[in-house]
Amino acid sequence: xxxxxxxxARKYRPQKFxxxxxxxxxxxxxxxxxxxxxxxxxxxxxxPRGVGKTSCARILAKSLNCKDGSTLSPCGNCPACLEIxxxxxxxxxxxxxxxxxxxxxxxxxxRM
Ligand SMILES: Nc1ncnc2c1ncn2[C@@H]1O[C@H](COP(=O)(O)OP(=O)(O)OP(=O)(O)O)[C@@H](O)[C@H]1O
Ligand SMILES: [Mg+2]
Ligand SMILES: [Zn+2]
Numbered sequence: 001x002x003x004x005x006x007x008x009a010r011k012y013r014p015q016k017f018x019x020x021x022x023x024x025x026x027x028x029x030x031x032x033x034x035x036x037x038x039x040x041x042x043x044x045x046x047x048p049r050g051v052g053k054t055s056c057a058r059i060l061a062k063s064l065n066c067k068d069g070s071t072l073s074p075c076g077n078c079p080a081c082l083e084i085x086x087x088x089x090x091x092x093x094x095x096x097x098x099x100x101x102x103x104x105x106x107x108x109x110x111r112m
Contacts, residue, residue, distance in 0.1 A: 014055045058084050
């Protein structure tokens with residue numbers, strides 16, 4: 001017998017900016033960037049474990065790649081939204097992130 005199994009973090013992962021709790025300083029910045037179409041060329045999410053970095057990155061990715069275009073309410077059902085929700089998108093490796101972390105020391109960034 002096979003038991004349907006969904007990784008816990010995936011099952012309960014927030015799917016909208018407004019479902020992320022306590023990260024308004026980040027989500028407001030990203031929502032503003034999306035509505036005004038003034039996006040940075042890359043975003044690095046930094047902060048303690050389990051505060052919503054991956055969730056926030058996926059919500060941003062859906063907001064930009066949804067068939068509905070740049071939107072604060074991605075449909076959640078188009079191929080782009082589904083692939084991102086399932087984690088089937090290119091993610092930077094930890095070593096890439098660690099190398100990038102050195103750069104943030106010299107740059108301006110907002111912590112989660
Ligand atoms: N700000 C938040 N609001 C609501 N739920 C959250 C939040 N942060 C984390 N969670 C819950 O914790 C789970 C893990 O969060 P997530 O993977 O986004 O954290 P992370 O910062 O990427 O962690 P890690 O440092 O381990 O990579 C989510 O699926 C969600 O259920
Ligand atoms: Mg993560
Ligand atoms: Zn979509």
